[in-house]
Amino acid sequence: MANHDLKKGSTELLVLALLEARARHGYEIGKLIEARSDGRLTFRIGSLYPVLCRLEDRGLITGRWTEKTGERRRRFYRLTAEGRSVLERQRTAWQEFSDAVNQILRNRHA
């Protein structure tokens, strides 16, 4: 199911969505995607890291080294204000797009 091309186009959206609630560190983001998609979507660190880099570059997320009590220092990424508005726009666009796609796919069965 996890078609490569589809995954590629939506990774940024997924990362932004996962950071909406709170800041997370890099490995956590990958684990969460896997968990929430019931293992259907998996991202290796090697493919996720450049996405984080790119998003940070565009100012949609920022990373910061944080040390939580009893844990190692990790770099936590959180959404910026701009990231939040981009996420909103992309979420709507995705919704509309997938609705449209679904509609067409369903129509064929009808």
Place this chain on the structure above:
Amino acid sequence: MPDWTTFVRERLQLRNIRPEYEQDVVADLASQLEDAYRDAIDQGLSDAEAVAAVSAHITDWSVIAHQVAQSHRLAAPVLDRLDTRVSDAALRGRRLTGTVAGLLHDFRFAARLARKSPGFTAVAVVTLALGVGANATIFSWINSILLNPLAGTDARRLVDVGMLDKSGSFISMSYPDYLDLRDASPALLGLLVHDTTPASLAGPSGAERIWIELVSDNFFDVLGVTPIAGRGFQPLEGRAPVPVVVISERLAQRRFGNTQSIGQTIDINGSPFTIVGVAPATFSSGYTGLAMDVWLPIQMSNKVMPGTNRISLRNNHWLDTMGRLVPGVTSDRAATELTAIAHRIATDEGTDTDTRISVTPMWRSTRGAQAVLGPVLMVLMAMVGIVLLIACANVANLLLSRASARRREFALRLSLGCSPSRLVRQLLVEALLLVSVAGVAAMIAQVWTGGLLIWFVPPTDFPIALPSRLDTRVLMFTAVTAFASALIFGLAPALQAARTDLVEDLKGDSNQLSGSRRSWFRNTLVVSQVSLALLLLAAAGLLLRSLENARLFNPGFKAEHVLLSSVDLFSAGYEPTRGAQALTRMLDEIRALPNVASASLARRVPLGISTGSSSTTIEPEGYTSPEGAPAATYLNWVGADYFRTMEIPIVAGHEFTAADRPNHPEILIVNQTFIDRYWPGQDPIGKRIRIGKDWFPVVGVVGNSKYRRLNEPPLAFVYLSTTWNYRPDVTFHIRTSSDPKLLVEPVRTIVRRIDPQLPVFGIRTLEEHVRAASLQQRLAASLLALFGALALLLASIGLYATIAYSVSRRTKEFGARLALGATRRDIMQLVFRQGARLTAIGVAIGLVLALGLAPLLSALLVGVRPIDVRTFATVTLVLLSIATLASYLPARRAAGLDPLQALREE
């Protein structure tokens, strides 16, 4: 558990990232990998299995490295990159090795590229080799004539010292004045005097004519020349006549077969001289461009030169002077100091106190080859510089075209992490490789072309030596020139390549903006080429017209059908009375030869390489000069029938005749300019002129002629007769109705019959002799014509390439135009107009440049003004027609396009 930071560092190679971000990236990746590892351990995997699982997270590290490098936030600014390279001492060694390795790699790549496109490489190398080679050649001439005028000497702070009279004309120095000056000046390390004269050297197979340099005893010391055997001269030999001689290595080899000839004697003009030294072969003489055989102390001058009291008379000015400055002393200071000393001497001796001493660097010396060739060489150097610029523009143009073709390659490299500066370096290395090959070719060619200068020197009586050495200075100059050109033609295309627009170029589409920027640059190149070519052509045109004028120039006498041949009775030991008789007999027999129309003799032949004649102050009867400056004139000593033989018209009175006798009162002949200057509107016949102490009547006025240079202003001239003034060193002038060369043997026979020991020398026709006067014009015109043609060729290739390139870029557009109804004529005009516009701008700029710079050529021009409308119009026309052809070819191709095919063109 592995150390994940080390794990990442070992695999991830980040380039051009700010150091602090590099830390960040490594730590973040390591931290994520550690999380993954712990996760795997938690799931029950063994340590090895966990490490394997983690390794699978990142399979291709270079992709990460590249994507991280793409991030603008992380990338270090260019200056920082340089900074870290310089400041990071710990890394410097490693990086430097890296740079060297990188450079080697660049060179290998460049060499591979050059081999892959041999056509491109050949054109670029040949173009550059022509440009660099022309520069190397002219520079080697400048080096041997101006920069290092006296080969084999220590040239540092060597200066030409001259004495100037009140009017600023140059006068030679007398020996007593020299002795007073030489030790009196603290500004000079040494002061020497010298002069040259031909002489006769007795040999086993008859007398041989040689050239002697008479020198002061400190000559070799001041010049810094160490004899290869024996010694130079000693102070005693400067005070009293001692028959010693230093000979050239050439003469030593010729005469004795080795240089171990110290103590042997040679016979000069019938007197024995003991050889005390042999001068090294590298040293030819104290005069630039002349090669001497023998050096004698000045005290021995009465043995080799006519006239008496050369040593003791203070008013006998005959010596040339050179000196070496004390380090730190300027020429001006030395001149001031020497002038003051000269004044003091003049006051003490009661002689002329108005003389000044001038001190000039050797390259600006008014004597020797530098005076004749200096101005020409300067012009030529400027011109070859321009040729090189045009050549560079052409190669830059070629590189730009290739850079366009290689844009995808550049974009790919940049996107794969190659930094722009690395790309610039690679392209500069490519340029450097081209120019290195060209430079080596130019060097090899220079060995041959350096010797070409002698071709332009006509046959003379002088032992001309124009050495062209491939010394370190020439090598350095060529290397620097080549390197500078590589920067000129390589940098612009390289910088443009580094500005590649990744996305557009990877797609293989032409970007509009950078496209127009590129064409702007190319257009500028073409315009500058055209304008520089026009400048060169204009200069060449002016010089060619000067040469033509020089050829057709009426020097005031008729040079055709005259044979010249010289004898020197003084060297042969003749007394004046016997000498005069011998000359009369020879002349009588020559006149009796068949086909001889008339014959005469003269001390000096006009318009040679050696101008010889110098100015003398005289007093024309009834003339008072406006500013108190004495009247001056040039002199020559001529025999009977001289003017008839030379075909110089007699304006009034009569010329010297065979009926003149020494016991008659002495008479003079003057030229038209003399009359115009000193006796305007008066009848000159019978008027008198004072020369020295006595007054002489003028019996004839003759037409003006050129005496020293073809482009000299009219000179006042006085002719004295050899009847009253015996000259042992004369040249026969023989006018014939047939080929003058046919007289050579008969004349030799006559002289041999009268004196078998007397050498005849300087046999040449008057035409050949006069050709020497146009040496400057011939040298400049021949080479400028060559360079002009080269510039024209290069510029038209540049224009053609630019138009052709733009046509190839606009193929689609032309296709569309044709499809939409444009006629082939329209397309042709479109392309044509582009070429015409560039040419017109170039021509306009070139004309402005030429108008501004042409006056610099004035000194070389004969019979043509620097701003010559005809020349300028002609070269403009030539350039326009060549340019038209250069844009016609691509225009025709554009017009011949098949619209369908053109539209489909990628």
